[in-house]
Amino acid sequence: MASVTLKEVSKSFGAFDVLRSIDLDVEDGEFVVFVGPSGCGKSTLLRVIAGLVPVSQGIVSIDGEEVTDVPASKRGVAFVFQSYALYPHMNVARNISFALETARMTKAEIGRRLAKVADMLKIGHLLDRKPKQLSGGQRQRVAIGRALVSQPKLFLFDEPLSNLDADLRMEMRFEIAKLHTEVGATMIYVTHDQTEAMTLADRIVILNHGRIEQVGTPRELYDHPANKFVAGFLGSPRMNFAPARSDERGRVITGPDGFELSIDQLRAQKPTTLGLRPEALEIVSPDKSGCIKGIFERVEDLGYEQIAYIRLSEDTIWTVRSGGVIPAYASGSRIGLRWKPEDIYLFNDKDQRIETRSTLEPAIVGISR
Amino acid sequence: MKNRETTIAWVFLLPLLLALTAVAAWPLARNIYFSFTDAFLDNPSDYSFVGFQNFVTVLEDSIFWGAVRNTLVFTLVSVALETLLGFAIALLLHRAFAGRGLVRAAILVPWAMPMVVSAKIWEWMFNDQFGLINKALIWLGFLDKGIAWTADPSLILGTVIFIDVWVTTPFMVLLILAGLQLIPEEIYEAAEVSGVPAWKRLWSITLPLATPAIGVAVLFRTLDALRMFDLSYVLAANNEKAMTMSIYARDQLISFQDLGVGSAASTWVFLIIGLITITLVSILRLDRNTG
Numbered sequence A: 001m002a003s004v005t006l007k008e009v010s011k012s013f014g015a016f017d018v019l020r021s022i023d024l025d026v027e028d029g030e031f032v033v034f035v036g037p038s039g040c041g042k043s044t045l046l047r048v049i050a051g052l053v054p055v056s057q058g059i060v061s062i063d064g065e066e067v068t069d070v071p072a073s074k075r076g077v078a079f080v081f082q083s084y085a086l087y088p089h090m091n092v093a094r095n096i097s098f099a100l101e102t103a104r105m106t107k108a109e110i111g112r113r114l115a116k117v118a119d120m121l122k123i124g125h126l127l128d129r130k131p132k133q134l135s136g137g138q139r140q141r142v143a144i145g146r147a148l149v150s151q152p153k154l155f156l157f158d159e160p161l162s163n164l165d166a167d168l169r170m171e172m173r174f175e176i177a178k179l180h181t182e183v184g185a186t187m188i189y190v191t192h193d194q195t196e197a198m199t200l201a202d203r204i205v206i207l208n209h210g211r212i213e214q215v216g217t218p219r220e221l222y223d224h225p226a227n228k229f230v231a232g233f234l235g236s237p238r239m240n241f242a243p244a245r246s247d248e249r250g251r252v253i254t255g256p257d258g259f260e261l262s263i264d265q266l267r268a269q270k271p272t273t274l275g276l277r278p279e280a281l282e283i284v285s286p287d288k289s290g291c292i293k294g295i296f297e298r299v300e301d302l303g304y305e306q307i308a309y310i311r312l313s314e315d316t317i318w319t320v321r322s323g324g325v326i327p328a329y330a331s332g333s334r335i336g337l338r339w340k341p342e343d344i345y346l347f348n349d350k351d352q353r354i355e356t357r358s359t360l361e362p363a364i365v366g367i368s369r
Numbered sequence B: 001m002k003n004r005e006t007t008i009a010w011v012f013l014l015p016l017l018l019a020l021t022a023v024a025a026w027p028l029a030r031n032i033y034f035s036f037t038d039a040f041l042d043n044p045s046d047y048s049f050v051g052f053q054n055f056v057t058v059l060e061d062s063i064f065w066g067a068v069r070n071t072l073v074f075t076l077v078s079v080a081l082e083t084l085l086g087f088a089i090a091l092l093l094h095r096a097f098a099g100r101g102l103v104r105a106a107i108l109v110p111w112a113m114p115m116v117v118s119a120k121i122w123e124w125m126f127n128d129q130f131g132l133i134n135k136a137l138i139w140l141g142f143l144d145k146g147i148a149w150t151a152d153p154s155l156i157l158g159t160v161i162f163i164d165v166w167v168t169t170p171f172m173v174l175l176i177l178a179g180l181q182l183i184p185e186e187i188y189e190a191a192e193v194s195g196v197p198a199w200k201r202l203w204s205i206t207l208p209l210a211t212p213a214i215g216v217a218v219l220f221r222t223l224d225a226l227r228m229f230d231l232s233y234v235l236a237a238n239n240e241k242a243m244t245m246s247i248y249a250r251d252q253l254i255s256f257q258d259l260g261v262g263s264a265a266s267t268w269v270f271l272i273i274g275l276i277t278i279t280l281v282s283i284l285r286l287d288r289n290t291g
Helices: A042-050 A092-101 A107-121 A136-149 A166-183 A194-200 A218-223 A228-233 B002-035 B053-060 B062-094 B100-106 B115-125 B132-139 B153-180 B185-193 B198-226 B230-236 B245-255 B259-290
Strands: A004-013 A016-026 A031-035 A057-062 A077-080 A154-158 A186-191 A203-208 A211-216 A240-243 A252-254 A259-262 A271-276 A282-284 A292-301 A306-313 A316-322 A334-338 A345-348 A363-367
Touching: A004 A042, A016 A042, A016 A057, A016 A211, A031 A042, A031 A194, A042 A057, A042 A077, A042 A154, A042 A186, A077 A136, A077 B185, A092 A107, A092 A136, A107 A136, A107 A166, A136 A166, A166 A186, A166 A194, A186 A194, A194 A218, A203 A218, A203 A228, A211 A218, A211 A228, A228 A271, A228 A345, A240 A316, A282 A316, B002 B259, B053 B259, B062 B100, B062 B153, B062 B198, B062 B245, B062 B259, B115 B132, B115 B153, B115 B230, B153 B198, B153 B230, B185 B198, B198 B259, B245 B259
Parallel strands: A031 A186, A031 A203, A077 A154, A154 A186
Antiparallel strands: A004 A016, A004 A057, A203 A211, A240 A271, A252 A259, A259 A363, A271 A345, A282 A334, A292 A306, A292 A334, A306 A316
16 A cells, blocks of 8 residues: 655656646545546556656655655566557466566465455356456456566556456446455556546546646546636536626626626636536426526437437537437427536636636526517 | 459469479479489489489488588677667667767668678788788787787687677667667656666666567577578688588589589578577567466
């Protein structure tokens, strides 16, 4: 078990800055997920912690000890690769125990550890097989077994499930969560899949363009995104956005479809964007007061939920998500959208969120059309 | 349908089969055929069958056995050195460094030169009186007077091996480098993170995974070395200390005009190389199955 501290860590490949001054504390025993779009630097950050990529600037500490210049082989961490990176010429047993061979460990101890790991991951019957004789899920288990066997203080996972099909991914997600509980070691996990991030993490680190956008528990990030990027990144379908404007006195906001919103105490924080999550929206009759109007485009029925696409303007389509049944309006019908006042998110011209939830009570006063 | 496809397949194969027959199967068959005759090159149509006598003649010739010994020593030592050097240089070139592309192209120069040209260049450099090598060694104080590298019977085979290593190591480097580049980088990273030391990574990961490539390279080089002719011929002509099996067969056939014995010698060469090839290939295949 170990804590990880990053201080002003930067990494450039030539003129390209992959990581820009990252500060982060990962606590002992924590499960932290790095998430972000492709190219945001999350994998590089993980490799920096492992020691596979040297930093350009900054300090990396594991368990309070600076390891910035310590080679990967001496950091005592385990790394699980997206490609599994199993040794193709060794059978499963040797793949798992290979690192122990040089660790001055008795044959009996190696055997004991191998048996324990094999039992834990239910791969005892595969020990004699070569990697190419295994399915993707089995390979992933072996890769995790290889990480487990050296009993590291820190586990690093680099998109370990992205090569698996949906069913297996869910199963392995559960296994990894269970593993974290059983082993209790610190785990850092990189993914681009927000479901994995939301379900596994104690805390999520959202990265974008080499910077940390926000760090927090899944719930915090979902309910209180610090900015438009985080708000848009978490949630499926993503948050609906529309440009907005406040009047001179900062009391009334004008949004799509010409609707106006009276918000008290908004004062100088000038919002430029408003956001609403798909599940916060409700489709109502366009005649209802306090709603914005749109054109019903289509509905997708996923069985357990339905997603409707509503066109607000030429270039704005909002989604509505409902666990219930969305009435099948004819395509092109005019409908209204309504939401609870507390569900609205507002962002300023720097895309930072304007905190309105706790102190402010926005209310729709009417449509000016 | 099946029949039609088979017919088309044969049609496509036909040109190759004809070419192979013309340039390989037919000459080989003729060669073996003449092995059993007493034909001479000046009038090859006038001959009679003599059974296995030519084969016995060759086997009873101590010069032939000297040539076999030379060829085997040359093959074993040169291929071993080329493999070791090739592997080492390939490992160096496998690392990314500035100017790698240039170095990779530069090391190919010896391989790109015709063997006869290389042999001639080295012959001059090894010249006992005017040669660069002796001059350098004397200047450096290693020698008092020049050594007759290509004339001294005890040195000639070593000189031949040295030149062959110089010429052919690039070929080994290239083949082994291609094999090294097939090994995914993440496997090394996985081993590194798990704390496996560098020598163990080389021994237990690189070496076994590069073995198929090394095996193919060794096979190619061995076959090449076993039928080596040009280097020894240019450098030492008929010096028995550097005579290879191919030179022996050529001497019988061309110099002595003895078509029967020359063919028998060629057949022996063919059989010896064939045997070694089969052994090597079966070893390699065995390795692939377990690996």
